Amino acid sequence: MRNLVSSVLAIVVVTAVFGFAYPALMTGFASVAFPHQAGGSLIKVNGKVVGSKLAAQAFTSTKYFHERPSATSPAYNAAGTTFANLGPTSPVLAKNVHAAAQAILKLEGPYNPGLTIHQIPVDAVTTSGSGIDPDISPAYAALQSRRVAAVRHLPLATVQKLISQNTDGRSWGFFGEPGVNVLELNIALDKLGGK
Amino acid sequence: MSGQGIAQILVYAAVLVALGYPLGLYMARVYGDGFLLGGDGSLPGGAFGWLRATERGFYRLVRTDAKKEQGWKSYGKTVLIFSLVFSGVLYGIQRLQGHLFLNPDHLKAVPPHLALNTTASFITNTNWQYYGGETTMSYLTQMAGLAVQNFVSAAVGMAVLAAVVRGVARRSAGTLGNFWVDLYRSLVYILLPLCLVVSALLIWQGVPETFHAHATATTLQGAQQSIARGPAASQISMKQLGTNGGGFYNSNSAVPFENPTGLSNFIEMLSLLLIPAGQVFMFGKMVLARRHAWMVFAAMFAVFVIGVAINLPSEQHGSAVLRASGVNITQGNGQSGGNMADKEVRFGQAASTNWTVATSDASNGSVNSGFDAQTPAGGAVPLVNLFLGEVIFGGVGSGLYGMFFYILIAVFIAGLMVGRTPEWLGKKIEAREIKLAALGALFVPTMVLTMTAVAIVTKSGLASVFNHGVHGFTETLYAYDSQSNNNGSAFAGYGLTSFSASFGTVALELGRWVPMMAALALGGSLAKKKIVPASAGTFRTDGPTFVVLLVAVIALTAGLMILPALTLGPIVEGLMH
Numbered sequence: 001m002r003n004l005v006s007s008v009l010a011i012v013v014v015t016a017v018f019g020f021a022y023p024a025l026m027t028g029f030a031s032v033a034f035p036h037q038a039g040g041s042l043i044k045v046n047g048k049v050v051g052s053k054l055a056a057q058a059f060t061s062t063k064y065f066h067e068r069p070s071a072t073s074p075a076y077n078a079a080g081t082t083f084a085n086l087g088p089t090s091p092v093l094a095k096n097v098h099a100a101a102q103a104i105l106k107l108e109g110p111y112n113p114g115l116t117i118h119q120i121p122v123d124a125v126t127t128s129g130s131g132i133d134p135d136i137s138p139a140y141a142a143l144q145s146r147r148v149a150a151v152r153h154l155p156l157a158t159v160q161k162l163i164s165q166n167t168d169g170r171s172w173g174f175f176g177e178p179g180v181n182v183l184e185l186n187i188a189l190d191k192l193g194g195k
Numbered sequence: 196m197s198g199q200g201i202a203q204i205l206v207y208a209a210v211l212v213a214l215g216y217p218l219g220l221y222m223a224r225v226y227g228d229g230f231l232l233g234g235d236g237s238l239p240g241g242a243f244g245w246l247r248a249t250e251r252g253f254y255r256l257v258r259t260d261a262k263k264e265q266g267w268k269s270y271g272k273t274v275l276i277f278s279l280v281f282s283g284v285l286y287g288i289q290r291l292q293g294h295l296f297l298n299p300d301h302l303k304a305v306p307p308h309l310a311l312n313t314t315a316s317f318i319t320n321t322n323w324q325y326y327g328g329e330t331t332m333s334y335l336t337q338m339a340g341l342a343v344q345n346f347v348s349a350a351v352g353m354a355v356l357a358a359v360v361r362g363v364a365r366r367s368a369g370t371l372g373n374f375w376v377d378l379y380r381s382l383v384y385i386l387l388p389l390c391l392v393v394s395a396l397l398i399w400q401g402v403p404e405t406f407h408a409h410a411t412a413t414t415l416q417g418a419q420q421s422i423a424r425g426p427a428a429s430q431i432s433m434k435q436l437g438t439n440g441g442g443f444y445n446s447n448s449a450v451p452f453e454n455p456t457g458l459s460n461f462i463e464m465l466s467l468l469l470i471p472a473g474q475v476f477m478f479g480k481m482v483l484a485r486r487h488a489w490m491v492f493a494a495m496f497a498v499f500v501i502g503v504a505i506n507l508p509s510e511q512h513g514s515a516v517l518r519a520s521g522v523n524i525t526q527g528n529g530q531s532g533g534n535m536a537d538k539e540v541r542f543g544q545a546a547s548t549n550w551t552v553a554t555s556d557a558s559n560g561s562v563n564s565g566f567d568a569q570t571p572a573g574g575a576v577p578l579v580n581l582f583l584g585e586v587i588f589g590g591v592g593s594g595l596y597g598m599f600f601y602i603l604i605a606v607f608i609a610g611l612m613v614g615r616t617p618e619w620l621g622k623k624i625e626a627r628e629i630k631l632a633a634l635g636a637l638f639v640p641t642m643v644l645t646m647t648a649v650a651i652v653t654k655s656g657l658a659s660v661f662n663h664g665v666h667g668f669t670e671t672l673y674a675y676d677s678q679s680n681n682n683g684s685a686f687a688g689y690g691l692t693s694f695s696a697s698f699g700t701v702a703l704e705l706g707r708w709v710p711m712m713a714a715l716a717l718g719g720s721l722a723k724k725k726i727v728p729a730s731a732g733t734f735r736t737d738g739p740t741f742v743v744l745l746v747a748v749i750a751l752t753a754g755l756m757i758l759p760a761l762t763l764g765p766i767v768e769g770l771m772h
Contacts (some may be wrong), residue, residue, distance in 0.1 A: 083565030088514030129449025176457020177543030
C-alpha cells in the first residue's frame with residue numbers, strides 16, 4: 001500500500017518533469033538557437049514552402065534529377081515513413097530491382113550512349129530505409145547529369161558544378177558517406193533558368 | 196569495405212572508451228553513499244544546495260527515508276509495483292489520446308491489443324513497435340507517455356544494477372539499497388544531463404523539436420507534401436541513451452528527420468552504448484576490481500568485433516538478388532555500393548553495420564537501416580546478438596546484470612575443472628547462486644525458441660509473416676527474440692495481429708522481470724557472504740584466460756541453443772542462393 005501511494009506520487013512528478021518540462025525546455029531552446037532545424041529544415045522558394053532539405057519528394061519530369069525508389073504510400077510520404085522489408089532473396093525484390101533498372105535504362109539511355117545495367121549504381125534501384133532519403137549517391141547524380149543538361153540546354157560542366165555544390169560530404173570530412181541532396185540541386189537548377 | 200569505413204568504426208570504439216570510462220567512475224560516485232547529501236564522496240556544498248534540496252523534496256514526497264535500505268525482496272517488490280502502476284497510466288493515455296490535448300493531427304485512440312503490447316514494450320525498456328509513431332501516437336502520447344517511459348524504464352534497469360553491484364561489493368550484509376534513491380539518482384544525475392547535451396547536438400544537426408503540426412509543402416512539381424515533425428529531438432536523444440530504441444518516426448533512425456547527418460549518426464550510435472559501457476567501469480570501481488572489469492569489457496568488445504567482422508563484408512558483398520540483377524554494387528566511383536536495400540545514402544555500408552551491431556549488442560533496438568533486407572549472414576548477426584541475452588554491453592543496467600549470470604557460470608565451470616569451490620571476487624559461489632545464474636541465463640532463450648515454435652506452426656502466428664519461405668521463419672524468430680530480450684529492433688515486415696500483439700506482450704513482460712528478479716536475488720545472496728582470501732588455487736578473473744572462458748561460455752550456452760534455429764533460417768537462406 002505504501003509502495004502504491006509512493007508510486008502514484010512519483011509518476012505524477014516524473015511525468016511532469018520528463019514528459020512536459022524537459023521537452024518544453026528543449027523546444028524553447030531549439031526555437032531560439034536553431035529555429036530552422038527545429039521546424040523541420042523547411043525550404044522556401046519565393047516565400048512558399050516547397051519541401052524540406054531532409055525529405056525526398058517525387059520528381060518525374062525529365063528536367064529534374066530523380067530520387068531513389070521509395071516504399072512509402074504514396075511514394076516519398078514524409079508523414080508515413082517505411083522500409084520495404086523485402087528479404088535478400090525475395091522474388092518481389094528481384095522484380096522491383098529489374099523494373100527500376102529497365103526504367104532507368106529507358107530514361108537515361110538516349111543521353112548516355114552505350115549505357116548498360118552494369119553502370120547503374122545500386123542506390124538507384126533500391127528503396128531507402130526511410131522512403132524519403134533526400135540524397136542520391138554522387139554516382140547516380142553523375143548518371144542523370146547528361147539528361148538534365150540536355151533537356152535544359154545547359155553545358156554539362158554547369159550541371160556537374162551544381163552537383164558538386166549540392167553534395168553534402170561526410171560530416172567533418174569523416175563520418176558517414178557523401179550524398180547529393182536532390183531537392184536542393186533541383187532548386188538550384190530552376191534558379192539558373194533554362195527550360 | 197574501405198579503410199575509411201573501418202576507420203569510422205575504430206574511432207567509434209576509441210571514443211566509446213574515452214567517454215565511457217570517466218562516465219563509469221562518475222556513476223560509481225552517484226550510487227555511492229551520500230552523493231550530494233553529505234557523507235563520503237559527496238560533492239562540495241554551497242553550489243549544489245538546491246540540487247540537494249530537490250532530492251530531499253522528492254524523498255519526502257514518496258515518503259521514503261533515504262537512509263533506510265531495502266533487502267532484495269523488498270527492492271524487487273517496489274520495482275514491480277511501481278512498474279505496474281505506470282503500465283496502467285501508459286495504457287490509459289493511449290486509449291484516451293483522442294480526447295486529450297496535444298493532438299494537433301487528430302489521431303484516434305490506440306486499439307486495445309496494440310496499446311497493451313506498446314505499454315509492455317515501453318515499460319520493459321524494449322520499445323518494440325507494431326505501429327508507426329507519426330501515424331498512430333499523438334504528441335501527448337509520445338511525450339507524456341512513451342518518452343517518460345524511455346527515462347523511467349532505463350532508470351529502473353540502472354537502479355537494479357546498482358543494487359546488484361552493491362550486493363557483489365558488500366559482505367555479510369542484508370540490504371542492497373533504496374529503490375527510490377537509486378531511481379532518482381539515475382534519472383536526475385545521469386540520464387537528464389546527458390539528454391540535454393545530446394538533444395541540443397541533435398537539434399543543431401537538424402532533428403525537429405517543435406509543437407507545431409505537420410508542415411505542408413507544395414513541391415517543385417506542384418504536388419502537396421505533408422511533412423511530419425514534432426518534439427522529436429528530446430525523445431530521440433533519450434531513446435538512444437536509455438537503450439530504448441523506439442523511434443519518433445516509423446523507420447526510426449533511418450529517417451532523415453530522426454538522424455540527418457553522418458555526425459548525428461555518430462552521436463546517436465555513441466549514445467546507445469555509452470551508459471552500458473560506462474557501467475562496466477562503474478562496476479569495477481564499486482567492487483574494487485578494476486582489472487576484472489576491464490576483462491569483462493574485453494570479452495564484450497571481442498563479441499562486438501566479431502559482429503562487425505561478419506556483418507560488414509556480407510553487406511558490402513550484396514544480397515543474392517542484387518548480385519544477380521547486374522547493377523553496379525562495387526564500392527567506389529561515387530557510391531558506397533553493396534546491399535543498399537532499405538539503407539540510406541548518407542550512411543552507406545560502414546555506418547549501417549556499426550549501428551546494426553551496436554544496437555543489437557546493447558538492448559537498444561533503434562535502427563538506421565532495415566534489418567529485414569539484410570543479407571542472410573548480415574542479418575544473422577543481430578539475431579544472434581539478441582539471443583545471447585543482450586549482455587554484450589546490453590541494456591542500461593540489464594546488460595551487465597545479465598552478464599553476471601554468464602560470469603558465474605564461467606567461474607563455476609573453471610571451478611569444476613580445477614576441482615575447487617568456485618569463487619567470484621572473493622565470494623564462494625554455491626548451489627543457490629548457480630541455480631539463479633542458470634535461470635537468468637537460460638530462461639529467456641528457452642522462451643524465445645518455444646514461442647517461435649508456436650508462432651510458426653499456428654495459423655494465427657503465420658498471419659504476421661511478410662516474406663514467405665525461409666525468410667519468413669527468420670522474421671518470426673527475430674520477433675520473439677527481440678521482444679523476449681527486450682531489444683525492440685525488428686525484421687519489420689513481421690506484422691501486427693491480435694495474436695502477435697498478445698503473444699508478444701507475454702514475451703516482453705517475462706523477458707524483463709524474470710531475469711531482473713533473478714539478478715536481485717543473486718545480489719541479495721552475494722551480499723550475505725563473507726570474503727574468502729584468494730589463494731594460489733583461486734581461478735583468476737582478471738586475466739586474458741578469463742576473457743576467453745567467458746566468451747566461450749556465452750558461445751556454448753546461448754550460442755549453441757540458437758544454432759538449430761539459425762540452420763532453419765539464415766543458414767538455409769544463405770545456402771539456397
